[in-house]
Amino acid sequence: MPTDTERLELLLDLRRFADAERAARDMIARAPDAAGGYVNLARALHAQNKPEAIEAAHEGVRKAPRDAWPQSLLACVLDHFGRHADALAPAEEAVRINPHYAWGWSMLSRVLHKLGRHAESHAKALEGLRLDPLSADLICRRGWADYYLGNRAEAARTAEEGLKHHPNSHVLLNLLGYAKRALAEATWGRARVRLHRDADVYTRAAVRLDPTEAVYRDNLRANALSCRRAVAMPPLRVVLVLCLLTALGITCFVLQHVNMDLAICAGWSCFVSFCAAVYCVDSDRLALALPLSPFRIPTVPITSRERWLGRLQLCGYVAALFLPYGFIVCGLK
Numbered sequence: 236m237p238t239d240t241e242r243l244e245l246l247l248d249l250r251r252f253a254d255a256e257r258a259a260r261d262m263i264a265r266a267p268d269a270a271g272g273y274v275n276l277a278r279a280l281h282a283q284n285k286p287e288a289i290e291a292a293h294e295g296v297r298k299a300p301r302d303a304w305p306q307s308l309l310a311c312v313l314d315h316f317g318r319h320a321d322a323l324a325p326a327e328e329a330v331r332i333n334p335h336y337a338w339g340w341s342m343l344s345r346v347l348h349k350l351g352r353h354a355e356s357h358a359k360a361l362e363g364l365r366l367d368p369l370s371a372d373l374i375c376r377r378g379w380a381d382y383y384l385g386n387r388a389e390a391a392r393t394a395e396e397g398l399k400h401h402p403n404s405h406v407l408l409n410l411l412g413y414a415k416r417a418l419a420e421a422t423w424g425r426a427r428v429r430l431h432r433d434a435d436v437y438t439r440a441a442v443r444l445d446p447t448e449a450v451y452r453d454n455l456r457a458n459a460l461s462c463r464r465a466v467a468m469p470p471l472r473v474v475l476v477l478c479l480l481t482a483l484g485i486t487c488f489v490l491q492h493v494n495m496d497l498a499i500c501a502g503w504s505c506f507v508s509f510c511a512a513v514y515c516v517d518s519d520r521l522a523l524a525l526p527l528s529p530f531r532i533p534t535v536p537i538t539s540r541e542r543w544l545g546r547l548q549l550c551g552y553v554a555a556l557f558l559p560y561g562f563i564v565c566g567l568k
Contacts (some may be wrong), residue, residue: 270299412438431462
């Protein structure tokens with residue numbers, strides 16, 4: 236027969252958070268002076284994104300002030316709700332109480348990262364890794380510190396090493412996707428497309444493992460958009476400039492012998508067309524709606540509205556290219 240704590244752990248693992256909350260409240264009703272019930276209640280409330288988790292975590296610390304676990308959990312909850320500065324004190328207290336508590340170092344590294352103190356975050360992650368070299372969370376913390384310190388290649392290597400031991404870690408897969416995208420944006424040509432494809436593969440794997448995490452989906456979209464803009468937009472801009480320069484040249488050298496007023500009007504049409512087409516080419520919707528999938532360029536699901544808006548902007552781009560020629564033909568007639 237499982238104990239109350241084991242049953243609650245199972246409910247949390249099964250993501251039955253409402254049931255876990257009820258079980259934790261039952262534990263508190265039976266043993267109101269024990270910290271375990273409040274700690275588990277805070278975990279269940281935190282998983283449901285309920286701010287009441289903060290008070291439950293504080294109560295757990297009050298019941299067991301010399302225990303590192305409630306201190307780390309309080310730091311975790313405060314960090315989750317955006318109170319990073321407040322989370323620092325309990326995170327530091329946890330590792331002071333128990334310097335051999337690996338998750339405490341991980342939590343401290345995370346809080347320092349959120350406060351922008353990336354060098355310190357990296358150092359704390361290394362402290363934790365000395366205690367638990369295979370911890371996916373600590374490996375991730377070290378990788379993110381490297382990423383924000385500008386060591387994108389090192390962050391990618393850290394994530395790849397971690398995935399050898401934790402192939403189904405969605406946090407490491409997301410980190411590797413981020414690092415690959417950052418490396419791609421600093422590269423050109425085929426190497427850039429290859430790195431974007433790698434980033435797409437890893438981020439899609441993270442989304443499959445945790446489809447509820449919006450950050451992973453945002454990274455997937457940003458990677459596809461970055462790759463498509465790099466691959467498709469420069470050729471479109473070249474075609475745009477060549478077509479409009481040709482139209483402007485014909486306007487200046489031919490139409491002046493037919494009708495100067497029409498030549499001026501056509502020249503202005505070239506300028507307006509150029510501005511309109513540049514707007515279309517710089518559109519994110521157009522980049523996502525371009526049919527580049529046969530070329531193995533990363534794509535993401537887009538809404539029907541986004542797809543049609545992208546197509547309309549592509550039509551506007553084509554119309555902007557041919558508008559000056561329309562004026563030229565009318566003038567020559």
